[in-house]
Amino acid sequence: MKKEDLLHLEKLMSFLAAHFIRKSSWKDVSKSEWMYIAGELNRLLLEQHRKLRIGKDADLMGANYLYEHLIINKLKAYEGKKNLAGASTPNLSKLNRIVQVLGYDNYFDFINSHKEAFSFNDLKIEIPKATVNTKLLDELVGFWYSYNRNLPDNPDKINEERIWRSSVEIYRSESSGEYLIERSGGDNHKYYGKITAYADYVFIIMNSNTFIRQRHFISRLKDINEKLKQPGYKLSEMHFISTCISFNQEPIALFEIFQKVNNTRNFVADSISFLIESKELPASVVAHLKNTEGSRINYR
Secondary structure, eight states: OOHHHHHHHHHHHHHHHHHHHOOSSGGGOOHHHHHHHHHHHHHHHHHHHHHHTOSSOOOOOOTTIIIIIIIIIIIIHHTTOSOOTTOOOOOHHHHHHHHHTTTOSSHHHHHHHTSSOOOGGGOOOOOTTOOBOHHHHHHHOEEEEEEEOOOOSOGGGTTOOEEEEEEEEEEEOTTTOOEEEEEEOGGGOEEEEEEEEETTEEEEEEEESSSSOEEEEEEEOTTHHHHHTSTTOOOOEEEEEEEEEOTTSOEEEEEEEEEEOSOGGGOOOSOEEEETTOTTSOHHHHHHHHOSSSOOOOOO
């Protein structure tokens, strides 16, 4: 195993730590947490197996594979050493299986997609002399689906009406206290960003760390501060204007609907393109996105 291989493995293990338990480094993860992550990966492997209708049993990893084989015998055993003589390369087949259930083609695709670490510090949303509405931001924490009518990437289907659904997670950083957002995108890439609120306005800025694409969002939740005072009130939907680079590489403005996901058991952390007639789409979303001529914003 070369030094570069060890650095790549570190990147994967830190990615797993951040993805499953919101810890920034593999060094901060306990043995029991690695066993939990292994269990989650096996669950995804079984799910993938069922979807592909593979006849033979799924090739799962042992509960201690991540901790014993990769952390103890690789990362900790050779941490800080210049001489890696005797260090064997991790099983590439198993590394491929791990990253494939996370949306990558193979281990090399994962490495190429993460050549540079994403830095939230590159994103700034600041409005001088205004107070951040943390009560509203706390209400936004959780899982959402976002819906929009984007331009199709295939010019032959330009008249085919489709709605693009993406998964969104909003959470508060334990280290900085900022509110962060992660969103799925096409071609297995992701957006990472910051979300903030002033008065009844919500602002989002997101970058992709795989290619040149940035997204900006703005929404107004009219009278939200009064609504949040009402007993039992829950914010379940937001309407945004967003800007980004479209699938055909042109700058566009979109109308987007965010809907809160209360039952996360069947939450799909991916982006999916649906025909506008699909039964999987909420009827209210379809009705609103179909109305391209009318007033698009619904200030709630």
